[in-house]
Amino acid sequence: MSEKITTKAQADEFLDSYDNFLFDCDGVLWQGSELLPYVVETLDLLRSKGKKLIFVTNNSTKSRQAYTKKFKGLGIDVTAEEIFGSSYSAAVYLKQVVKFPADKKVLVLGESGVEEELASEGVQFVGGTDPSLRRDITPEDYPLIKPDPSIGAVLCGLDLHINYLKMAMALVNLQVPSTLFLATNIDSTYPTNGKLFPGAGTISAPLILASKRQPVSLGKPSQAMMDCIKAKFEFDPVRTVMVGDRLDTDIQFGLSGGLGTLMVLTGVQTEADLAESAAAATPVVPKFYMSKLGDLYELSK
CATH class of the missing domain: 3.40.50.1000 (HAD superfamily/HAD-like)
Incomplete structure (x- = not known):
């Protein structure tokens, strides 16, 4: 079963367990054009602890450069190098993998x-x-x-x-x-x-x-995307966690790649979906889950 993070002790232990954080965007950081509560504060907290942040999105409508503008418009400082979208993944696959x-x-x-x-x-x-x-x-x-x-x-x-x-x-x-x-x-x-x-x-x-x-x-949960990300950022999967709101894409992506997994309930899936998946013949279950990403900041205070 997944562990729901609800206390400061749990949040601190979770943060100590990982050096690299892969984030889905829609449903985790924002919904449409609305930033979710305490996202900026949480990302700042992670950066202050020396964590590497990588934003992994299946949204193909925007390039990495366009995404940096969206992040900036929402008050989040990122570089294009920290963003790995499915459009970029497809371009890398065509150019470097299949030549x-x-x-x-x-x-x-x-x-x-x-x-x-x-x-x-x-x-x-x-x-x-x-x-x-x-x-x-x-x-x-x-x-x-x-x-x-x-x-x-x-x-x-x-x-x-x-x-x-x-x-x-x-x-x-x-x-x-x-x-x-x-x-x-x-x-x-x-x-x-x-x-x-x-x-x-x-x-x-x-x-x-x-x-x-x-x-x-070439997007989540495809391991073709994971291989491209691992090659670019050269991280240890054991010290890396995938944070997402969908079981079939984000969480499956992390599990298949040997990463830790954290599901938030601000996007597609609900707590009932999590229970249903846990009881399925082929369960997709995150290691951790919480109500929202901002809980990490709130619990750390």
């Missing part, structure tokens, strides 16, 4: 965050935020939608302007066996402003059904 050919392009279903990170790694792309694709499909498009030999991969992120035209273009290219099928992440939902909206997984799901192919996911 994506320089003469090939990635067909993007996603927002500017994906484009910016691909560009930062020198990977060519098409689609994405191209305004000419933000329209309804017409019969005149049908003969023009066919496999493009210059496209070597289809990459799906959260696309706020998804439409049938983009889906058709992606599917015809996925029918070429050599075309890579990638997803920044496969989250079913996206928490914002206290609600759950469709997540990035709902963009790749129709293509999975139609193509009968499974994408390589």
Whole structure:
């Protein structure tokens, strides 16, 4: 069973157990555009104790540079080097892991965050935020939608302007066996402003059904993302904890990577979800949980 941290002694022991803290963002640090209570104070407390902070997000709509602006707007000081998003993970995977050919392009279903990170790694792309694709499909498009030999991969992120035209273009290219099928992440939902909206997984799901192919996911809980993070930051997993609000992504990500795990109840999952998961045939159970991240600061006083 998970241990709920409710006392100063528990909080102090928890803080002494880890040197590196990996944080999910949405639902842990903020909800939509609202900072959660005592987040800044908690992060300052961790920095004062010499802890390394790494912010790991599945939100592919923003690049690391864009995320630093969001953090700053909420009063949190971070550097782009401390942020590891699923868009960046996908770019690193293409450039460094599969050695994506320089003469090939990635067909993007996603927002500017994906484009910016691909560009930062020198990977060519098409689609994405191209305004000419933000329209309804017409019969005149049908003969023009066919496999493009210059496209070597289809990459799906959260696309706020998804439409049938983009889906058709992606599917015809996925029918070429050599075309890579990638997803920044496969989250079913996206928490914002206290609600759950469709997540990035709902963009790749129709293509999975139609193509009968499974994408390589480059976000939590994929260990492809964990491998990239470990390579960049070179930390000891035993002295590292993953802090998140979702069992199927954040907590599974930490458990699979051999990290400690802390779940907060300010995002997707509830205490009832935790109990249900603990009783499941294949339980996903964090080592610790608490009502909110700010409890660490409040309990430390």
